[in-house]
Amino acid sequence: MTDRKTAEAWKEAVVYQVYPRSFMDSNGDGIGDLAGIIGKLDYLQQLGVNLLWLSPVYRSPMDDNGYDISSYEDIAEVFGTLQEMERLIAEAKVRDMGILMDLVVNHTSDEHPWFLEALKSTNSPYRDFYIWRKPAADGGPPNDFRSYFGGSGWTFDIASGEYYFHQFSKRQPDLNWDNPQVREEVHAMMNRWLDKGISGFRMDVIDLIGKDVDRQVMVNGKNLHQFIHQMNRATFGHRDCVTVGETWSATPEDALLYSAEQREELSMVFQFEHIKLFWDEHDGKWCNKPFNLLRFKEVIDKWQRALAHQGWNSLFWSNHDLPRAVSRFGDDGRYRVASAKMLATALHCLKGTPYIYQGEEIGMTNVRFASIDDYRDIESLNLYRERTEAGVSDAQMMEGIYANGRDNARTPMQWDNSPHAGFTQGTPWIAANPNYQQVNVAAALACPDSIFFHYQKLVALRKKLPLLVHGDFQQIFADHPQVFGWLRRFNGQTLVVINNFTPEPVTLDVPEAMQGKQGTCLITNSSPRVRLPASLELQPFESFALLLERS
Template sequence: VDGHAPNDLTSGFSGGSAWELDELTGQYFLHLFSKKQIDLNWQNPDLRRAIYRMMNFWIDKGIEGFRMDVIDMIAKEPRAKILVNGPHLHEYLHEMNRQTWRNRDFLTVGEAWSASPEDARQYSDEQREELSMVFQFGHLWADRQVGGEKWEQRPLDVAQLKQALYACQTTMATHGWNSLFWSNHDLPRAVSRFGATGQYRELSAKMLAIALHGLKGTPFVYQGEEIGMTDCPVATIDQVNDVEARTIYRQLRAQGDDAGTAMQKINIFNRDNARTPMQWTAKQHAGFTTGKPWLAINANYPRINVAAAQADHQSIWWTYQRLIRLRKQSAVLQQGEFTELSAVPAPIVAYTRTWQQTQWLICANFADTLITVDLPKRASELIISNYQDYPEQLGRVVLRPYEAFILALS
């Protein structure tokens, strides 16, 4: 427009303008992320038809699902600075559904950072014919400063975490479907963020697995989570591959941070934490490759790896195996009604799932200390626990650090 960018939108990855001049056409294109990720104009029906042809190409090849990045941004109106939840968003998703997977056994999950539980219900309500579910991120603000920067951590507020998780359970109790997750390729490792990396690493990783898999919805296990892989802090910016982290490092240095301070902040959210190569064995490069891996291997790979986890039947990996089997076999976990146990201390996640005559109690201690909690005075049978034993007599119970269990109540 008059030789200038259309407006002052900025790129989340480059840190500068989100508009880039194309010398060949003399026009600007939008890139809210990398310059290599040009934002498409979904208002153009020819563009949408081309996208649907591409999707059908892969569906016809036999794939069974799509994970859709930042799906809440496809109906953006950049001139008006409307970047998420544009006015035609659900119209486009309904059209996509009808033009592609509508009559197929197919799973779709959309990433929607802006989505509230109510939004998530709209996306996933079968009657609307849009998506199977979305990833929505309300629970992930429980350890971040409100309105702060990505690196501005605060101690985990378990009460806020519960409120966000439970809101999804109640909002989508009868309509829509929920996704369940602790981490992904953009987030710190779950056990480093919500658990512990020292003596309680295995216990806390199992606790996180039990607390999440008891909820109603579809659990997503991010690679490495099932063996308790941890964050991988680095010493210098030269070791960072994440384009976003590198941009923010330059900004922090320009604002006056010395290199050490800037790196401390970067290590908190650097997306490379979740992208280091999978730790398969204790052999060179963790058995990931015989060449040079694209990121450095976490130094703890000799003791944290798949081979070691599979050899130990009390490991995190086997806990995930048991939980996944439970979900496949148990109607109470698939369809059971969720009920919060509200009269518990803040660090305790406790709820029941009820299906017909079956009721299960799920309880998890997010603290590294002993916590006394009052649980229903009912006879119980152990389904799964992260300790070798469990409180056989319910009522007033002292939970151990990061203790978690599922009990069948009678």
């Protein structure tokens, strides 16, 4: 077994997510690629991150932008070659960065050889790699399960007279994890990637692989944890790597099942309870709710306490499926810079592994394209069509897309103020956010006080201050409707973190036990604080972390 100290080095890491299609285009075809990522590794090294999580670059027809894989063993032509992937792994390693591959094994593309073979005959050895059912008595689908991308979760195969199951697009048939041959093939594929030198996996919708389609139990199926434990023992469990599972359904109790050391499953999971606070109870993310800081604090506090001694938290504001952080949790107008820095400080000073989504470090924002025709995301397009046909107005649906559509995170990375934000010399697959003229990497690197250098400082602090990694968490000002604050303690050190989450000034009464305490201001987006008075006057979105002097 790998030495425990080495194996837990990822707890000290900061992860940067790259969405390859939108990161950097090296050949002018309008689509980001592996060569483009390689060309920007020095930039990522300058930021200081340790791990790069790549959204899928495997061969794919791109029905869902790569989350529909037709070959786990090859690279999509639009992204480059397997040789370029191997070069990226090597070049990242030279810069002390590891690569996390996005692992999508709940489903494949309908162009995957396994599915093509399954279509040939009901007697094919690959038929049971997927989930098939005979029609209901009326000739319709076996049950009324609805795909997360709209429409039925069952598609009829005329040749065999059976339906196959898919939780997402009909071009993404679900794998049958109850078939041990499926598990063996997946494990072998994972080991081949690990042998190439990657540092681990981000596991897409991993909580769905234990599904029972007949009972319509999709998450937390009875065999889910058995499957993941088996995967751990067969692949990454004996290696020095990190694994994070995407688990939209996870509760803190579930997270302990996934990530407690003795269970031998995953390093950590992504949970989305803080994201779902914005979702309407009926219409989900397509009807946006205002930000409620008190509820948000309750959720974060719950997760920090639940995983305080076992398991591990992943910390994130956004990703390729979610709105831009500063547009969701901050203010992407007047206070874009201040609120982006505040959000960075808040995230990186919690206990867990921080994730930065590409462009977050320069304060990229949501986009408001004029028409649905300007959007590319299959989820947004399908749901727009389905709901407008059902009577929802264009304006209402577009507001939902403006707030929560996945293309908010997928517009090109804004490198400079040249055409298409310096992303491509060609025509980009999706238009750049028009604010790239002002919001871009070149401008950020030219300004010593930019959001980028704030992130850089936070990443550096994490590397040199064990308190930020291992310190416990205790919330303060729990009932305050504008301020989120907490203490971190470790080996006799105490860190006070205070964040004003609003565009209004705040007068904050400091607890008597903390009044007069002095220390070193590790980071702030305002004037440095060196002392805690009886009453703190906080500026809009002001944030700071004060390392108190030992008493």
